[in-house]
Amino acid sequence: MTDTGPTTPLPVDLRDWVRFSTDAAVRVRVQRTDTLAVDLWCIEPQQATDVLRADGDVSYTVLAGRSWFVTEDGDIGLDPLGSMLVPRGVAHGIDNRAPDPLIVLAVTSPPDAAPVEPAVSTTGTAVRDPDPTRRGVIRRLRGERGA
Numbered sequence: 001m002t003d004t005g006p007t008t009p010l011p012v013d014l015r016d017w018v019r020f021s022t023d024a025a026v027r028v029r030v031q032r033t034d035t036l037a038v039d040l041w042c043i044e045p046q047q048a049t050d051v052l053r054a055d056g057d058v059s060y061t062v063l064a065g066r067s068w069f070v071t072e073d074g075d076i077g078l079d080p081l082g083s084m085l086v087p088r089g090v091a092h093g094i095d096n097r098a099p100d101p102l103i104v105l106a107v108t109s110p111p112d113a114a115p116v117e118p119a120v121s122t123t124g125t126a127v128r129d130p131d132p133t134r135r136g137v138i139r140r141l142r143g144e145r146g147a
Contacts, residue, residue, distance in 0.1 A: 013126040014063070016119035018042055020101060025049045025094070027106075029114045037111030041094055041104040043067075048095040056110045058086045060094070065102030068095040 010031060017028045020042045027049075031038040041049065043065075052058075060069065061083040069076045069084055070093045078084060086092050096102040 011127045012119075013124040014040060014105070015126065016121040016124060017117070018103060019120050020044055025096075027114075029116050032111050032114070032116050035110055037106075037108045037114070039106040039108070039114075041102070041106060043094060043096040043102040043104070045096055045099050045101065049093045051091055051093050053089060053091050054086070054108055055088060055112060056108045057088050059107045060084050060086065061105045061107075063103040063105055065096060065100045066098040067102050067104060068097050069093070070095055 012030060014030065017030045017040050019026050019028050019040075022044060025041060025043040025047045028040045028042065029037060030040055040063075041060075043049070048070075060067075060078075062078045062080050064080060066080075067078045067082075069078065069086075071086075072091060075095075076084060094102075094104060
């Protein structure tokens, strides 16, 4: 990746970046460009983030566990695949009040300057190699245009 981010699609297996700590909630920067960042929040039971206030809009999606998003307006519970948009500058936090570990995907635009972190694993089992026998969407599009 360059300073401005990748110039081609960059597939990753998010499981390779999951990192928990018994000391505190962990934010792991998985991908970043000049305009977008992808982070994982890994939060053990009974842990919470500090108060968060992003300089950009943040979309949070719960991947595993049950979360509580805390805002000045109250608490919002989300189960897996629940998502919430937090506008720029809104104070909020993430609590894990459940007995299971919590993993939350955070997509921020524009991103802060945190660097991309190395993967803790390289299994990449969710990323499949291209299959040259299948026609992908680009080949189909080219075929429709007669290219």
